[in-house]
Amino acid sequence: MRQTRTKTIQEEIVVCDRCHREMDPGNRDFEYQERTAIRFRGGYGSVFGDGNLVEADICQNCLQEVFGKYLRITEDDPFDPKHQLSDDADKAYQEYQLQQILSTENFLKNFREAIQTKQQEN
Ligand SMILES: [Zn+2]
Known part of the structure; x- marks a missing residue:
């Protein structure tokens, strides 16, 4: 006997805080990537x-x-950049950059906690 069943799938998406556009990481979604x-x-x-x-x-x-009218957009080849990013650009990230930063922050937090624990033992 064939029957149908309802399957619920829960997945994480990112929603734009301004326009509520859904950006799907699993859908080869350029909106998510950008x-x-x-x-x-x-x-x-x-x-x-x-x-x-x-x-x-x-x-x-x-x-x-x-922000369009305030952004400086320069044509550049990402594989051979003529224009280097300045160190001041450190508070807005695209997804791939954010993951690296969060991983690093998490590592540093764990490292600090491990050092504190070690110091308390002595
Ligand atoms: Zn938006």
Whole structure:
């Protein structure tokens, strides 16, 4: 006997915080690949509050719409860049950059905790 059953699949997507566009990492979605993730902690004197975590996921369309006129866009070959990124560009990331940063932050946090534990033992 053939029957049908309902299968529920739960998957993680990213939603643009401005326009609520869904960006699917598993769908070879250029929107997901081109999104910009903002994630930083406000420093002393920050307009966002000292120590507060500031985060946003913004699709490329909203980035262009909101910041387009302020962005400096230079034609360049990513495999042979004539223009190097300055060190100041450290608070807005695309997905692949964000994963590396989160991994590094997590490693450093674990490392610090391990050192503290070791120091408390002595
Ligand atoms: Zn958007």
